[in-house]
Amino acid sequence: MSYLDHCSTLLFFVQHCGARGRSIGVLWFSLPSWAELELGRAPVFWKTMNGLPPTSGESLTLFYNPAASNLAPNEEFGIAFNGGFNQPIMCGGEPRVMRIKERGEADLPIYTIKIQAPKYAVSLIFSFTNGVEWDGPYKLQFQVLKKWRNKPIIFSNEGLAEELSKEGACEGAIFPDSCDHRELRN
Template identity: 60%
Template sequence: MSRYTRPSWSAFELGKFPVWWQASDGQPPTAGGQLIIFFNPDASSLKPNDVYGVAFNGGFNQPIMCGGEPRIMTKKDRGNSCAPLYSIKINLPKHTLSLEFSFTNGKDWDGPYKLNVAVPPKFRNKPSSFFSEGLAAELSKDGACDNAIYPEAVLVMDRCPLPPYNPEASQGKTSCDLDLNPGCTDKENPFYDPLATVDDGTCPYVEEQVENEN
């Protein structure tokens, strides 16, 4: 797995590179911040699924998916002359060192990619165990994974089955669950909707206080 360097937007949009990203503050990706990942299938051999397009599969500090299943990416149409782009929104946990991810159409894969993440100054020079334990604690909270990785804009579908890397074993595993009720699923958020089954991005991101900051 090689670390991925962000290309220019024009090179990405023209299909010369498959991945581009943007942090909410315009700075390099930083732990505790927000990030949007964009994917251009024209720069890869991955053909979007006819039903849901492309799904994102990735993890923090490791390639294992947070929550266990790929998230359907938001489709961004660009008119009749250009193929659509796909995006996903990431709330980076505070103990993130890297984001490792791939893309799938339910059968085939593109990736993996690895994106380095800057750590806050107060976490610098901490041992690897500090980040491993801290990340495990962050993601163990109810709904943490759903609030960490979710569709960037209009929600159509939220999940699809994780396809195996053996193409012959993935036959018939490209359907997605359509029984969805979008809303805020974070129980600790003031906008929590108890009837929501999938998060639609309406939960305001509230940065938690970190104990023992020194």
């Protein structure tokens, strides 16, 4: 196992520019605690179905607390997600409205979206918007399948392009967490 593979089990890679567009640069963050997300000290949290780091071909839920980035939710829809796999344009385009998880009167809501990572995905590059301002980009690195770990990125990009060229593939890969992605793929 390489050093990078070992680190990816403990850390997720985030490239972040901030809600006001200031370049913060490329940073490695450890997965924050749920309390840090709830308190607005961390903008992004993720949870996988099996508790392991995000992996190509697996599902995860992304949580976003706009209070951590001072991004004011839109009164009509709240916060929307925009992102793609391996590069911003692979499933990018129209921002997708996120599910609002209300937390009572004292706390601002947290927003969620489900991700079904394609098996050729190496990363997810994403941002959040209220329709006017943006927070991001963020980049979540996936653990790739063991048999593909030493392949060049072109291998992943070509496989991903084929995988996402199917009708409804992007809608089945990024969807509101109240929706079952299998319904979108059928």
